[in-house]
């Protein structure tokens with residue numbers, strides 16, 4: 191048996207990258223009875239077909255570190271969250287929501303502000319970076335037009351399985367095309383993309399990055415439904431709240447309207463950014479609403 195990683199699923203076959211190249215595999219063995227469906231990103235044990243060494247059987251699926259639903263992938267351990275400085279301008283609440291989903295999924299976020307060529311004097315980037323670096327997140331600025339930050343981004347992909355996330359039009363596909371020569375993802379205006387993409391079926395594929403690491407060619411965190419999350423659990427995923435909350439009067443303080451709340455005190459002293467606190471409140475309320483909607 192040899193070890194490998196599933197890089198795509200196509201026509202009922204699993205394609206597994208191994209030391210002996212990419213093998214076309216079928217699933218077989220105990221895990222099928224246990225109802226484990228192998229996913230892109232799964233580390234697997236493969237038995238090579240004795241008659242054809244380009245084919246094989248997946249006989250074991252290793253334990254997963256993480257799992258995402260849409261796209262369904264295993265073992266992603268980093269998310270590059272892309273927003274553009276301008277065109278479209280960043281939606282900070284959406285960024286906070288994606289950071290929150292990373293925290294919940296156990297995935298390390300890296301924030302990328304792309305199109306920095308449009309930020310003439312750099313002030314927009316400085317404002318945004320200040321919020322997120324002080325919260326402890328990694329932030330880089332890039333421009334595919336002026337080749338800024340691309341090497342830094344490529345370096346951050348080494349030894350990781352990365353999913354790109356972010357709204358439409360921020361430059362996710364353009365960044366991936368620059369980092370992976372020959373990838374040729376469609377880029378540009380949405381209407382043109384739909385036309386060009388009409389007859390091609392999308393499937394999720396793990397791509398090897400020159401220099402090391404894997405990226406998914408399909409964006410992640412496209413579903414932002416919070417129905418599975420209790421509003422009371424959200425505060426634990428706001429990293430900058432954690433050091434204050436032991437000083438709240440109530441042990442189970444939600445930092446909403448409770449008296450003597452250390453998080454709100456820190457907010458008033460501007461030690462916690464207002465936009466981050468505001469996102470927290472919106473997430474808290476949305477989690478409650480999504481839950482009520484689902485339980486009808």
Ligand SMILES: Nc1nc2c(ncn2[C@@H]2O[C@H](COP(=O)(O)OP(=O)(O)OP(=O)(O)O)[C@@H](O)[C@H]2O)c(=O)[nH]1
Pocket residue numbers: 304305306307308332333334335336356357358359360361362363364365376377378379380
């Ligand atoms: N000025 C500037 N424009 C850029 C940059 N990177 C990408 N663009 C442009 O932004 C537009 C959208 O880029 P895409 O890569 O298609 O964006 P996307 O995030 O993949 O969009 P979706 O596929 O809709 O999610 C294209 O017209 C790109 O040429 C950049 O660094 N600077």
Ligand SMILES: [Zn+2]
Pocket residue numbers: 435438439443444445446448450451452453454
């Ligand atoms: Zn509190």
